[in-house]
């Protein structure tokens with residue numbers, strides 16, 4: 001139970017998170033530290049329902065993007081029209097270092113940034129969500145910048161089999177093959193971007209990673225250009241994999257209570273072993289078409305005390321890529337496939353029946369259900385509980401899975417998860433059935449243990 005006022009200002013507040021520094025040992029730092037900032041902007045607070053509407057469409061774009069996985073030639077990295085609720089970290093590339101801002105994205109597999117020179121972008125600005133400063137990397141100002149060449153084996157691995165990239169004239173390791181690895185082309189919905197891969201120095205205060213593979217996007221259309229992306233996915237070119245860390249962890253703090261309590265921590269960790277106090281659940285084997293997501297084994301979901309008995313086919317990924325729950329750090333909210341969404345929201349409506357539904361908010365935002373809390377002094381919202389394999393439960397309080405908005409004369413809260421639109425709501429669509437967005441693990445310390453292939457977490461004030 002929480003007082004309504006404490007919930008209200010939370011949603012649109014800018015908050016930031018600090019990666020905490022740790023000591024080094026034998027020149028190799030055990031952990032590496034970076035400050036982290038939310039991509040929410042305060043501008044969003046002016047028109048709550050417009051914000052909710054943008055959020056709904058952004059969530060759908062994100063869902064469509066993530067559900068395409070690897071099979072679609074449209075997807076090679078994470079590009080979505082808005083980055084509501086992502087978290088950015090500054091990374092320094094090049095010599096001398098150029099500091100740029102990157103969205104931390106566990107649903108994405110490479111690191112890339114808009115790149116000068118001659119960078120062109122058509123219809124790329126999204127004024128409503130764009131952070132003020134665009135990160136643009138200029139390789140011409142860096143003495144350590146090298147274009148990835150065709151002879152480099154990494155070129156083969158970066159080439160997507162479905163886009164017919166590769167170095168045709170270099171087959172058989174021809175010594176004559178001096179040209180650059182072909183440009184990558186990324187598509188997202190109506191947008192597109194293209195560029196080439198660089199091998200660059202990635203600089204941290206106590207460590208430099210040489211020949212880090214980073215995408216240099218040269219041209220784009222209808223894409224958000226103001227943020228670069230740091231893929232934290234399970235495959236070889238993600239940031240943690242290239243750095244060779246054994247685990248990474250973050251703690252997103254609750255922005256619901258206190259604007260001044262704005263620090264948490266994220267750690268890139270070279271040490272192995274169990275972290276004290278964490279409950280662990282194993283990562284599941286990835287279906288071939290979705291190699292870079294972190295799938296978690298969920299046994300069931302509870303709404304308050306009620307077990308929802310979600311059919312198991314939705315809870316674990318099949319070899320055809322259907323089903324499963326993925327943890328998505330790159331986006332605040334989430335997605336549930338039609339049948340799961342229906343079970344969850346039906347139970348939510350039942351348990352929230354003492355509050356009026358706000359059809360007005362639902363119509364305007366496109367989210368459902370929305371509740372009207374006007375006149376209620378205190379709120380009782382059931383917890384959403386994920387029961388993971390291995391016995392670990394993640395308890396998400398109402399304030400972390402509902403989205404509150406204060407309108408002129410009323411206070412509403414919407415369930416911000418989206419589902420497949422249109423008539424296909426009962427179809428078992430390809431791709432994960434559930435995305436666990438980062439708002440649902442606020443006030444949790446979350447550790448991605450890559451070495452031991454498991455997720456560890458504990459409730460914590462971040």
Ligand SMILES: *[C@@H]1O[C@H](CO)[C@@H](O)[C@H](O)[C@H]1NC(C)=O
Pocket residue numbers: 122123221
């Ligand atoms: C850019 O947007 C304008 C206005 O929406 C449109 O007329 C134009 O065709 C767009 N250009 C491209 C290259 O998409």
Ligand SMILES: *[C@@H]1O[C@H](CO)[C@@H](O)[C@H](O)[C@H]1NC(C)=O
Pocket residue numbers: 153156157236
């Ligand atoms: C990278 O490419 C090489 C050559 O095709 C292949 O043998 C290797 O398995 C690939 N590595 C990964 C992680 O895909």
Ligand SMILES: *[C@@H]1O[C@H](CO)[C@@H](O)[C@H](O)[C@H]1NC(C)=O
Pocket residue numbers: 176
């Ligand atoms: C080597 O490259 C040069 C210049 O691109 C080209 O003229 C020549 O035919 C190439 N030789 C082979 C064996 O591919």
Ligand SMILES: *[C@@H]1O[C@H](CO)[C@@H](O)[C@H](O)[C@H]1NC(C)=O
Pocket residue numbers: 357358359360361372373374407409410411412
């Ligand atoms: C919420 O309820 C109040 C009181 O009944 C009403 O005046 C207001 O229009 C409602 N707002 C929304 C968005 O449903």
Ligand SMILES: *[C@@H]1O[C@H](CO)[C@@H](O)[C@H](O)[C@H]1NC(C)=O
Pocket residue numbers: 422423
């Ligand atoms: C949904 O169903 C209605 C009625 O059957 C139909 O008119 C409409 O075209 C359908 N929409 C989609 C997106 O299939």
